[in-house]
Amino acid sequence: MKIQAAVATAPQTDLEIRELELDEPRPDEVTVRLVASGVCHTDAIVRDQWYPVPLPAVLGHEGSGVVEAVGADVTDLAVGDKVVLAPASCGVCEHCIAGHPQYCVDFSPLNFGGSRPDGARMFSEHGSPISSNFFGQSSFASVTNVRARNAVKVADDAPLELLGPLGCGIMTGSGSVLNVLRPGAGESIAVFGTGAVGLAGMLAAVASGATTIIMVDIVPSRLEFAKELGATHVVDSREVDPVEAIREITGGRGVQYALDTTGVPQVFAQMTKSLALRGHGVLVGAAKLGTEAPFDIGTLLTSGISISMVVEGDAVPREFIPKLIALHERGLFPFDRLVKRYPFAEINRAFADSESGETIKPVLVY
Structure with a gap:
């Protein structure tokens, strides 16, 4: 046709x-x-x-x-x-x-x-x-x-x-949080990037019961919008060092979970350094093939952190998409x-x- x-x-x-x-x-x-x-x-x-x-x-x-x-x-x-x-x-x-x-x-x-x-x-x-x-x-x-x-x-x-x-985009952000990071009630997470993937991850963190939800970006209007949607803290990384800001918010410990949606090498490095001991970070942001990012293996060796590279939220679409629809219908997503x-x-x-x-x-x- x-x-x-x-x-x-x-x-x-x-x-x-x-x-x-x-x-x-x-x-x-x-x-x-x-x-x-x-x-x-x-x-x-x-x-x-x-x-x-x-x-x-x-x-x-x-x-x-x-x-x-x-x-x-x-x-x-x-x-x-x-x-x-x-x-x-x-x-x-x-x-x-x-x-x-x-x-x-x-x-x-x-x-x-x-x-x-x-x-x-x-x-x-x-x-x-x-x-x-x-x-x-x-x-x-x-x-x-x-x-x-x-x-x-x-x-x-x-x-x-x-x-x-x-x-894709909404499944990637929310799935990375709900399927891979899996924060529980009362836990902390930082999300780097306030695009569709990052905000979907943030909405998933809110739905999961996380109580410290930190959004990091360089666009003030996006950060304000994130607060409207449920972020508890926002960090403008043009104005402050996001790693220092996240550690200050969390009493020096760092966050238990983090999500990098940017694919920017410098931001990926910041994500790894913002994690608490035995924290878990996920990268979903796409970068050009061959892009390398700094990773401080000397300092981070004793941290026990885990870093995952995640595609499409590691979701089974026929199972996960109906769950997102159900959450949306209840006003939770x-x-x-x-x-x-x-x-x-x-x-x-x-x-x-x-x-x-x-x-x-x-x-x-x-």
């Missing part, structure tokens, strides 16, 4: 909305008509070729929509089902079957390879193939094909215009306050507003 899609053609270049051809779904796929798609920092850095995804490409990986067709082997989804789309995984490797699909042995080719595993691409233009299957979905398109495994069924009355970011909607035709403005910080989480509405 003919569909509309935003095509990335070159680094630092606006996406072009074009008419493309979409092929038929494979036996294990469903065709989804998109209702909305979040815009994520990863879309921008892939457009700019931090990761070597083939261009031209249809990006987008926070999609939500309605199933229009199902492949012959699909048994758990039906036409008309509402779905949120999640990253691709094989489902059969040792990590997938152990409940850690975000560390699938084929995660990179399945999500960044630009095609299905057999090399076939879903989209074409005048007979020429266009890189597709980004994060298993390429959701910057009015209609796309995804493996049924990637689609999370939600309730018939689910607000699809809101839910797409649960498939108000991630909707991070979202601003844009018509699909204004995708490049959404990218620009995300990069400038004007918008925390842009969501395109088809």
Whole structure:
């Protein structure tokens, strides 16, 4: 069928909305008509070729929509089902079957390879193939094909215009806190970065019962917004040393948990030094391949700290996304306050507003 899609053609270049051809779904796929798609920092850095995804490409990986067709082997989804789309995984490797699909042995080719595993691409233009299957979905398109495994069924009355970011950015921040760090009631956490991932992590910390929640950034308005959402303390790292500030807030001990959402080497180093004895820190911020960060192994050797590198919140999407929806419905996870909607035709403005910080989480509405 003919569909509309935003095509990335070159680094630092606006996406072009074009008419493309979409092929038929494979036996294990469903065709989804998109209702909305979040815009994520990863879309921008892939457009700019931090990761070597083939261009031209249809990006987008926070999609939500309605199933229009199902492949012959699909048994758990039906036409008309509402779905949120999640990253691709094989489902059969040792990590997938152990409940850690975000560390699938084929995660990179399945999500960044630009095609299905057999090399076939879903989209074409005048007979020429266009890189597709980004994060298993390429959701910057009015209609796309995804493996049924990637689609999370939600309730018939689910607000699809809101839910797409649960498939990546919101899942990454909240999952890193709830699935990996797991702070308990009365414990402390510091979050570096007040973008969508950082604020989602903060909201998860509030929901978990943590009572010392410190947000670190360089944008005063974002820090004030974090306080509105539940942060107990904020640190402007342009004005003060964040490590010293965190230790002062915690009586010299440091925080039990920390989350770096920036991918900035200096910030990563600050996170490691802000941890209490036997504290646990997580890095989720994406950096260019080959980026190295300082790590004071001399001083930190006796600290007993743990550092984890986390992808997509180490979540099982079909289990975790419904939990986030349930928390939101009860008013315990108000991630909707991070979202601003844009018509699909204004995708490049959404990218620009995300990069400038004007918008925390842009969501395109088809």
